[in-house]
Amino acid sequence: MNPLKQYLKANIDLITTRLVEFASIPSISAERAYAPAVRQAAEWVAARMQAVGLRNVRIVDTARHPVVLGDWLDAPGQPTVLIYGHYDVQVVDPLGSWQTPPFEPQVRNGRLYGRGVSDDKGPLLTAIEAVGSHLAVNGRLPVQVKFMLEGEEEIGSPSMEDFLRSHAIDLACDVVLSTDGAMWPPGRPSLSVASRGMASLEVVVQGACKDLHSGRHGGTAPNALIALAQVLGSLRTPEGRITVEGFYDGVAEPTECERAEIAAVPYSEADYCAEMQLKPGFGEPGYSLLERQWVRPTLDVVGMGGGYQGEGIKTVIPASAWAKISCRLVSGQDPHDICEKITRHLHAHCPPGVHLEASIKEGGVPAYRIASDHPGLKIAAAVLQDLYGEAPLVVRIGATLPVTDAFRRHLQADTLFFAFASADEDYHAPNEFFRLQRLEDGLLGWAEFLGRMENMDPALMKGIKSHDCI
């Protein structure tokens, strides 16, 4: 057994105890009342970083919650790895559904239960301890390492854009390794290689100057709700293909190889439909269920309203109506361009007699995809293969990870999700847990990963090369 592995296995109980201590701090970033606990968690993290031998450890304030930085840069000529994670946690409601208190972590059946243990305190601590094992065993790290651990992930990282802009030089790196993320499907090793982007807009339709009585004015006053329905109803075919002109411009069809990669993920469409109680008939023709969720863009109306909202009927012709539209984007789509195309469609399909106004929401994010020939990806796959005795599944994320885009823009670096949490661990829900086996796997995996990065040519990690299969 190599000395790193030996060291980590010898320390696993101690590390588990540290995680229990860390997860006992109620660092709920969404609730102002918990701001002191969020800072306490930042201080805990900083102390642990210091203890394992990281240097320049510091807590940097932002408009909301602080970022913890630290580094070890004594391996000149080696690649620079920026390790990203977050020490804040989700809210705990509904509290009554927890079997044990969320901030009194308990082990049951090989699982540690508590808020934040899976998302992201367990994985974050894993990375610190893995770095620590190299320093303890070898007195050095195989690569240059920087840490950036935020406290706002669960509230959408509002300070990260400014923080990365102002710390771009400090944080310069060749690749970002994220502790955050999750393997999916649970129980199988997997690597996420892509996530969808996002673009959103709001639309308001105005008819007459005020709501009008449907008896007096019915037949002459335009109905803002019907106008809005006509506009929104025109955005998709009944099956869900988006009809906005140019929406799919630049969107590449999945290659045979990508389709095979996706098809290799064991997944029952029938089980999914049964679980979500989906009736047949919806879904863009020509794509499998996972393809629709991973490599096809979407357009959804996420909220809509207008007119009388109470019980029964009020005979009114609503003068105004509103809707919120949100898209998930894939490679080849620019968020602002998509919003402009949708805006043009909305105006083109607006019936006469009403005024339509669309406003593009800030914060659009393009889709993210790590280059399929990124050397970090190959190493991660090899590490997982060795750890689990099987090749990892290559999966994608239908959701949006804004931080990946921010890292790419401000640091010109790709982000690799080297995640040991599992997608079924009820993060964001009561009774969140983290499999203790995955804590051990993560420690060994991260230590091994850093070792294999040694002597890699940093130039190979820069710039998108290929987006086909790994």
Added chain:
Amino acid sequence: MNPLKQYLKANIDLITTRLVEFASIPSISAERAYAPAVRQAAEWVAARMQAVGLRNVRIVDTARHPVVLGDWLDAPGQPTVLIYGHYDVQVVDPLGSWQTPPFEPQVRNGRLYGRGVSDDKGPLLTAIEAVGSHLAVNGRLPVQVKFMLEGEEEIGSPSMEDFLRSHAIDLACDVVLSTDGAMWPPGRPSLSVASRGMASLEVVVQGACKDLHSGRHGGTAPNALIALAQVLGSLRTPEGRITVEGFYDGVAEPTECERAEIAAVPYSEADYCAEMQLKPGFGEPGYSLLERQWVRPTLDVVGMGGGYQGEGIKTVIPASAWAKISCRLVSGQDPHDICEKITRHLHAHCPPGVHLEASIKEGGVPAYRIASDHPGLKIAAAVLQDLYGEAPLVVRIGATLPVTDAFRRHLQADTLFFAFASADEDYHAPNEFFRLQRLEDGLLGWAEFLGRMENMDPALMKGIKSHDCI
């Protein structure tokens, strides 16, 4: 000057004083706290009916507010007239917008200001006093008279259906004369001959079993809001013609004569559009503005909602969405049949992947139209001609008057709106007023009308004969 006229003119100040007293009672039927005041108003009315010489005056309880009945049936062989009105009033909100307190009526510039003076206490008292003038001057009435004055009109007359069913024999009559209603346009004598009916339904669309994250499920979960938009958007053409199959079945085109009658009403479409800030382009092609409001059926979505209702964007795929639909009907349309046709349309246009459920609301009302050759209408027109020196305009009501349908079903009698309120008197709004000149006109008009009904053949008033012009 005839003795009736002389009597009424001599008593006009006294009658005005009585109206001030009557209108001081806050008989707001919608607010439970005012129930005692509603009863007090019923008692005031009953006392006044008794005082003018009506017989069998009684207050009959209903589930909510009482009905005041009374009669004078000492003219055997003469037509029986049922006089309808209501002694309850609208709420007074916003109270701060009243120049003088709503229940402290005041005269300013020939107008009496106060809640209920125009709708319907002034007109109701007019009818009682006009009947009283005949009894005072002649000791008798020219026709058989019954009164039925309700206290629930402003809350939709919920007890009237049961009341008319159980009192159909008591209230048997040849024609109903309504004190309620209003002349329109203001300043010109007019007679309303028709009102539109109403039919309403609610629709709910359900997709998945619960709201789903648009990142994880976008592309595979149907969007209830888009499905609802597609369904609702299909109900009308962009200009507003209703596309429901069979919706216009049985709807007669307005005759040349009716169109001329409507065209004779002085009305500026341009002023209307400017006042309501309507943009051009909406309205069923081939009809004038008043024709669209009076003789064409409508379909409106009066309320709609679903998904995220807060600020900003929430990336959710709404599982359910709802809408409320309400129609105004014209002659030839049955409310239930229309609702069934709309329901069929909704199901036929529902996209795959969602479940749609439509529920027809109770309380549908067919359109109403008094027979154009109804002798009461001719008399009313002649009385107005004599009173104002010009022929009354023949107008229609775009709204719905459920009581007309109830009178027709339970009493087999047409209702004639012999109204001296004006449509601009801010009933249902702050600073409601009644023109004192119209109080005098009404007294003379009602007294004259009753006189001219003498010796009319009741058979002529029964059954719908013609629906062309008067």
